[in-house]
């Protein structure tokens with residue numbers, strides 16, 4: 001790192017602290033969140049802005065992101081048309097839709113009557129009056145390793161807590177729609193924060209979809225997910241931001257005894273999209289399925305940073321990533337599974353498959369296993385390649401044009417992950433969004 | 441329907457097919473036999489239009505059209521079907537869906553309406569029944585994890601669905617058990633009529649007992665060194681390639 005570079009980074013550190021000071025004195029600041037905001041800015045100070053070769057950002061050029069982040073958080077909520085909301089509500093979710101605009105929960109645009117009394121949606125400011133929750137979030141903030149999530153923690157207000165009551169069995173999925181608007185002259189960063197608790201033996205599906213009206217916004221989102229004993233949760237994240245946007249997302253998941261999480265990260269990419277997914281399998285017998293799919297064209301980027309901690313005996317984690325890159329697009333999966341000493345009989349699988357459709361596209365992988373106990377079954381691997389010419393020829397001799405042969409093979413590469421979204425409207429839409437990009 | 445004149449072709453500068461001439465008329469069944477590495481499969485690749493093989497000379501006309509000027513898919517749509525010695529596995533692509541798309545492409549090409557999955561199901565079910573294929577092969581990925589014999593049956597299934605004008609079967613019998621061979625031969629024979637042509641590539645007379653060729657050609661070193669009737673296969677079975685080829689060279 002050159003001297004001048006080091007200086008600008010120190011300057012940006014200071015700029016963020018300065019913004020935070022202002023934020024604490026502004027109307028937007030809510031004293032109820034003071035302990036969380038402050039804990040996070042402390043954490044930010046000790047983490048510091050990542051330098052060029054920071055190991056958490058091996059594949060991500062953070063320069064542009066830091067530039068935006070150091071201008072602080074946007075205060076104002078933009079206006080969105082009802083039309084754009086309606087177009088982005090999944091069939092069946094009309095009465096279980098939560099709308100977040102520029103990081104703020106908008107009750108008037110949301111409707112969760114369909115979920116009945118078993119789902120409570122409340123402002124996060126209210127939720128943290130529960131001392132246990134506050135302590136839980138403080139604890140996470142204190143250990144946060146992702147500096148951008150610490151920045152979210154330092155600045156967020158207006159988030160929500162979704163509480164799915166014990167023994168609830170939700171028949172229709174709950175949709176969270178994040179809409180980001182164009183920043184105009186305001187800072188570009190918005191900081192959505194959602195806390196989701198799935199109660200004992202509850203069963204639910206949650207869709208998180210990110211979209212944006214035109215603009216170079218930066219959505220810096222953090223989600224805390226807690227699965228209580230025996231909870232079964234499906235969590236599908238669909239990232240469909242404007243191509244000019246920046247997208248950062250941190251999901252922190254805590255899994256208790258016998259809970260099950262099936263999650264899919266479907267990324268259509270943007271200037272830089274990065275998802276940091278951290279899961280703690282901390283109760284015996286917990287099961288995680290984490291799948292990822294991205295289709296990236298032109299200069300789009302989408303990166304996944306995955307940390308799965310096996311902390312209790314008999315837990316299972318399965319990961320499958322399928323990425324398709326074209327043009328000058330870039331993708332990466334940096335995934336580590338950590339098996340703690342006491343986590344006997346752990347089963348863990350991780351597979352990353354990349355389909356690279358052009359010479360200038362890039363797909364990096366960094367699969368890793370850290371095992372601190374012998375009684376485990378862990379595998380990991382990754383592949384990268386282009387389409388198989390023998391398969392293309394075979395299809396062509398069976399009446400497929402070269403274009404349709406390539407399309408079929410590409411779609412089938414993506415199919416396994418897309419089909420793991422077991423709510424057809426979402427799977428279909430993901431298929432449409434992602435595969436349409438390959439037609440151009 | 442197929443006229444091959446002095447065809448030579450190769451791979452990365454190496455000549456493998458060295459002057460094949462062959463004429464196939466409607467209704468005829470031809471068999472090509474020849475030792476390992478003599479160029480039989482390469483010949484089918486060139487017929488199919490595989491981009492890795494270069495045509496070095498000669499011409500091929502298929503129903504009056506210049507076959508060598510057509511793309512692989514145009515050849516398929518024109519009614520040429522080549523079954524593979526080693527059918528390609530395509531994990532993730534559903535077998536029935538693949539076959540329906542191939543079939544619909546043919547229908548569209550002939551200006552007819554595509555069939556929907558339900559209609560196609562009826563068609564494929566009846567064909568599978570003839571070949572004694574289990575329904576589960578519809579749900580599996582194309583050739584993915586199929587046994588050697590299952591792959592061959594799947595090739596013949598495609599043939600019976602696509603009803604080609606000219607079929608080339610490259611060692612369809614290898615990998616098939618005796619019973620399966622009978623069933624497959626039956627399926628192939630059913631398809632043959634006065635309007636269609638068939639080339640059967642095989643090492644063994646056994647298959648030719650079921651699919652009776654009108655002509656037998658011996659390919660060696662990329663050339664047809666002898667042609668004859670069905671009896672040539674018996675002669676081959678009796679004396680083997682070495683002597684047969686030496687004999688034919690003497691005759692020349």
Ligand SMILES: Nc1ncnc2c1ncn2[C@@H]1O[C@H](COP(=O)(O)OP(=O)(O)OP(=O)(O)O)[C@@H](O)[C@H]1O
Nearest residue numbers: 451456474475476477478479480481482483492525
């Ligand atoms: N892709 C290739 N790369 C290198 N050599 C090739 C390739 N394809 C064919 N050949 C060579 O061309 C020659 C003819 O091979 P071909 O597969 O056509 O023989 P064949 O008559 O079908 O044999 P078999 O009876 O064993 O199936 C062989 O020497 C083979 O090694």
Ligand SMILES: [Mg+2]
Nearest residue numbers: 480481482525
């Ligand atoms: Mg061969």
